[in-house]
Amino acid sequence: MATATTTAPRKLELKDYKADVPPDWCPGCGDFGVLNALMRACSELQIPQHQLLVVSGIGCSSNLPGFFRSYGVHSLHGRALPFATGAKLANHSLTVVATGGDGDGYGIGLNHFIQAMRRNIDVTYVVMNNEIYGLTTGQVSPTSENGMVTKSTPQGNLEHMLNPLALALASGCGYIGRGFSGDPKHLMKLYMDGIRHPGFALIDVFSPCVTFNKQNTYNWFRDRVYRLEDGGHDPEDFHAAMDKALEWGAKIPIGLFYRNPNKKASLDSLDPALQDGPLAHKPLRLSREQRRQLVEEFM
Ligand SMILES: Cc1ncc(C[n+]2csc(CCOP(=O)(O)OP(=O)(O)O)c2C)c(N)n1
Ligand code: SF4
Ligand SMILES: [Mg+2]
Numbered sequence: 001m002a003t004a005t006t007t008a009p010r011k012l013e014l015k016d017y018k019a020d021v022p023p024d025w026c027p028g029c030g031d032f033g034v035l036n037a038l039m040r041a042c043s044e045l046q047i048p049q050h051q052l053l054v055v056s057g058i059g060c061s062s063n064l065p066g067f068f069r070s071y072g073v074h075s076l077h078g079r080a081l082p083f084a085t086g087a088k089l090a091n092h093s094l095t096v097v098a099t100g101g102d103g104d105g106y107g108i109g110l111n112h113f114i115q116a117m118r119r120n121i122d123v124t125y126v127v128m129n130n131e132i133y134g135l136t137t138g139q140v141s142p143t144s145e146n147g148m149v150t151k152s153t154p155q156g157n158l159e160h161m162l163n164p165l166a167l168a169l170a171s172g173c174g175y176i177g178r179g180f181s182g183d184p185k186h187l188m189k190l191y192m193d194g195i196r197h198p199g200f201a202l203i204d205v206f207s208p209c210v211t212f213n214k215q216n217t218y219n220w221f222r223d224r225v226y227r228l229e230d231g232g233h234d235p236e237d238f239h240a241a242m243d244k245a246l247e248w249g250a251k252i253p254i255g256l257f258y259r260n261p262n263k264k265a266s267l268d269s270l271d272p273a274l275q276d277g278p279l280a281h282k283p284l285r286l287s288r289e290q291r292r293q294l295v296e297e298f299m
Contacts, residue, residue, distance in 0.1 A: 012046050014039045016069065023067045030207030030218075031061050033181030034128050035068065038097070040184070041191035042070075053096045055084045057104035060135045061128035061207065064099045078109030081116040084123045091280035092122070092268040095195060102129040102143040106162050110142070113164075117171040117200050122266040124194045124201045127164065128181075130209035131216050138212030148215055165245035165257055168202045169238065174260035175201035176241065180225050181208070182218050183254070190256065197259070199266040206254070221252070228255030236261040 017039040025031050042052065052070040056062035058077035065072030071094070075083045084098040105113050105127045116123065132150060133139040139152040142162040149156055168176045175197040179187035187205060194201035206221050233255070234240055241258035268274055276282075286294070 012043050012048070014043050017042050017049065019067050019069045021066055024063070025060060026211045028208075028210040029060070029134075030130060030181035030205075030209070031064065031128050033184045033187070034061075034099075034126065034205050034207050035064055037179075037181070037184040037187040038064075038099075038126065038191055039068070040188045041195065044188070044192055045195060047095050047195075051094055053084075053087055053094045055080050055087065055096065055098045057100040057109060058135070059101035059104045059133070060209070061099065061101035061130070062104055062135075064128075078104055078107070078112065080104065081109060081112040081123070081125065084125075085116060085119070085121045088121055088123055088268055089271065089274070089279070091278045092274055093278045093281075096123045097126060097195070098123050099126045100128070101134065101141075102127060102131060102164075103133045103141045106142045106164055110162075114167070114171050117168055117173040117202070119267045120172065120174065120199045120264055122199055122268050124191070124197075124203065126191070127202070127204045128207035129164070129204050130207050130213055131161075132209050132213040134209045134212055138209075145215065150212075161248075163245060163248075164202070164204050166242060169242055169245060169258060172264075173202050173258075174199045174264060175256075176245075176258040177202070177256045178204045178206070178254045180206045180221055180254050182206075182222060183225070186227065186254070193256065193259075198269070199264060224250065224252040225254045226251055228253045228257065233257075235259045 049070045054065040054068050054070050055073045056065050057080040080098040080100045084096050088096045129143055131143045132141050138150055140150045140157050144157050146160050147156040175194055177190040179190045190203050194203050208218050235256045235258055244253050244257055
C-alpha cells in the first residue's frame with residue numbers, strides 16, 4: 001500500500017524576495033542596503049510573498065517595489081500612503097509596507113504622511129532619506145540641511161530642515177525608528193519590529209545619494225551616528241524620544257526612538273465593516289452586467 005507523504009513548506013530565504021529585475025540604482029546608492037535589509041526582515045518573519053504588498057510613490061527610492069518579489073505598486077508622486085491605506089482597508093490580511101523618498105513622503109506627500117499617522121493604519125512606512133531629490137538630478141528637498149548647495153540652491157539652501165521624527169511623535173505615530181543603510185543588521189531589526197507593530201510604523205533611513213548629495217555621504221553619517229540602544233534610551237518615554245528626535249549635529253541617533261506603551265488599536269482593526277474578515281475575500285454580489293455598468297460609470 002502506498003503511503004501518503006507530506007512535504008513541509010520550504011523556508012523562505014532572502015533570494016525568494018528578489019525580483020527578476022535587478023536594481024538600476026547608481027553603484028553605491030544607499031537604497032541597495034535598504035532593499036537588502038527589507039528582504040532579510042521579510043525572510044526572518046517568513047512573510048509569504050502573496051501576503052505582502054509593497055507600495056511606493058515616485059523617485060529613485062520609489063523604484064524599490066519593482067526589485068522586490070511580492071505584490072507591488074509604483075503609484076504617483078507623494079501618494080504611496082493613500083494607496084497603501086486603501087489597499088490595507090480592502091484586504092487587511094495583507095502585510096503592507098510603503099516605501100519612498102524624503103521628497104515623496106515629506107514634501108509632496110506630507111499631508112498624507114500626517115493623516116496616515118493620525119489614522120493609525122497598520123502600514124510600515126520606510127523612507128529612504130537622502131536629503132535630496134535624486135531622480136530629478138539633485139534639487140533641494142525638505143530634509144536638506146540649511147546652507148546646502150544643490151542644483152536648485154546654488155547659493156545655499158535658505159530653508160530649514162523638516163524633522164520627520166518630531167513630526168511623527170506630534171502626529172500620534174506609535175512606532176518611530178531611524179536606521180542607516182550602512183548598518184543593515186540594525187536596520188533589519190527595526191523593520192522586523194516595525195512590521196510586527198500593530199499600527200502605523202515609521203522607519204526613516206539615512207540612505208546616501210552618492211551621485212547628487214556630496215555633503216551627507218556614508219562617511220559623514222559614519223562619523224556621527226550612534227545607536228540609541230547603546231545609550232540607555234527608554235523608547236517608551238515620549239519626552240525622551242522628542243529630545244532624541246531633536247538631536248542633530250556632531251552626534252545623530254539611530255535606532256528605536258519611540259514605541260507607545262499604551263498601544264492604540266489600528267484603524268483596520270476597529271472598522272466595523274472589517275470585523276467579518278477582509279473585504280477582498282467577500283463575494284462581490286454583483287452580476288457581470290452590473291460590474292460592467294459600474295466600470296463604465298467610472299470611466
Ligand atoms: C506630481 C509630480 N511632481 C513632480 C514630479 C517630479 N519628481 C519625480 S521624483 C521627484 C523627487 C524625488 O525625490 P525623493 O522622493 O527624495 O526620491 P529620491 O529620488 O531622492 O530617492 C520629483 C520632484 C513628479 N513625478 N510628479
Ligand atoms: S541618483 Fe542618487 S538616489 Fe538615485 S540611484 Fe543614484 S545614488 Fe541613488
Ligand atoms: Mg530623496
